[in-house]
Amino acid sequence: MASAVTECGNVRIITQVIQQKAPQVAEGMSELESTSTSSQLASTQPKNFKNTLPKALGVVQIVLGATQISFGIALTVAQEDFKKLTVSSGVYFWIGILLLLSGALLVEMEKRDNALLEKICLLANLLVGVASVVAVILHGTEIGKETLKADRCAGIDEYYCSDSGEVLVYGLNSVFIILSLLELAISLTAVVVTLKSTKEQSYRQMLSR
Structure with a gap:
């Protein structure tokens, strides 16, 4: 991430450039989030049938x-x-x-x-x-x-x-x-x-x- 500061009179403009992630990384992050969501849903369910x-x-x-x-x-x-x-x-x-x-x-x-x-x-x-x-x-x-x-x-x-x-x-x-x-x-x-x-x-x- 690169940043640049530009001053114009009493106004200071800060510009930040965020690089886009590679498609493979973005896809991996998406799968990771999906797996994490599924695991979270599964963990909310009872692991064993604990009903007495x-x-x-x-x-x-x-x-x-x-x-x-x-x-x-x-x-x-x-x-x-x-x-x-x-x-x-x-x-x-x-x-x-x-x-x-x-x-x-x-x-x-x-x-x-x-x-x-x-x-x-x-x-x-x-x-x-x-x-x-x-x-x-x-x-x-x-x-x-x-x-x-x-x-x-x-x-x-x-x-x-x-x-x-x-x-x-x-x-x-x-x-x-x-x-x-x-x-x-x-x-x-x-x-x-x-x-x-x-x-x-x-x-x-x-x-x-």
Whole structure:
């Protein structure tokens, strides 16, 4: 940069000449600014999916899975001679195992940003949703079968007759229908969260290019 001073009476004129940058330098500076802008945009995005919602959903699923398996073991032992439909189908065990798997994946997804892990987690939660619907059908069928049975007190003195078994069937299956609906709602929420995480990861990859 060159400068020249010219005086004209009481007026002083300062002239500065700025040299134009070479085209290659200007192009390099433009690319550098573009890269810097992209990096700045990428840095504003969360590096990892730090939302605590996946971890919370995963913990709830693990608790529900452990509950299902525990009740499955207890009912299998209690109904050793005459097993009900839900015990015979093993619904407590396979839905419990799916819940434990899906919950563990959700907890791990909160820690790591991995596309394959998110796809597996999405698939696991879809399976949990389907299993929850099947469980509702099985428990509802068992209640229906108990309702269609003939009066258990027919020909028996009312003093010696007890309907505690029927009440237990109704109550137990009703509780598990509610739990299955809760598991369905949690799995659908987890699917939405996983899809959102996948879209955010794709967006960050586009910015980093």
